Amino acid sequence: MKLRALALSGVALLAVLPLTAGTAEAAAKCPNGNVCGWTQPNFAGHESDVFQPTSGCNGFDSDARSVSNQQWHRVTVYSDTGCYGEHFDLTQGQYSAKTPWPVKSIAVWGPDQ
Numbered sequence: 527m528k529l530r531a532l533a534l535s536g537v538a539l540l541a542v543l544p545l546t547a548g549t550a551e552a553a554a555k556c557p558n559g560n561v562c563g564w565t566q567p568n569f570a571g572h573e574s575d576v577f578q579p580t581s582g583c584n585g586f587d588s589d590a591r592s593v594s595n596q597q598w599h600r601v602t603v604y605s606d607t608g609c610y611g612e613h614f615d616l617t618q619g620q621y622s623a624k625t626p627w628p629v630k631s632i633a634v635w636g637p638d639q
Contacts, residue, residue, distance in 0.1 A: 556594040556621075561601055561632060563590025567624035581636030583609040589628030594621035602633045609633045 555569050556562035561579055563586055565571035574588040579597070585607055595601050595616040605611035605627040612627055 556596045558596050559598065561597050561634075562594045563629060564592045565590065567591050569594070569623065579632060579634045581634050583631055583633050585631045586629060589630060591625055591628060592621070592623050593625060593629055593632075595619065597634065600635045602635070603629045604631045604633070605629070607631050 555564075555573075557576065559578055560576050561584075562576045563574040565574050565588055569592050571591070572588065574590050575586050577584075579601070581599070590603075593603055593616065595618060598618055600615055600617045602609070602613050602615050603622070603625065604613045607630045609631050611630075614622075616622065
């Protein structure tokens with residue numbers, strides 16, 4: 527019984543903790559309406575891109591190891607140029623602090639797609 531009460535106390539404590547630094551940092555470092563990429567995990571290293579991409583496939587200037595989507599549309603990030611290879615989606619406000627591979631291109635899914 528004491529163990530259960532201790533576990534519930536731990537869950538309650540976790541529920542009141544603020545957002546992680548990574549969450550706030552991803553949004554703060556990437557201006558609203560943009561997709562951003564960094565050459566190192568956890569939004570570190572050289573900021574490889576900060577741009578308002580157009581619908582369709584967009585290349586990154588250099589490989590990104592963390593990305594943030596502060597755009598209004600869903601984006602798909604790809605491991606190869608030309609929007610090919612391994613991929614995953616990021617909806618508005620989502621980010622990846624450590625991508626599973628270097629991101630080389632993204633597709634923006636706008637209202638016309």
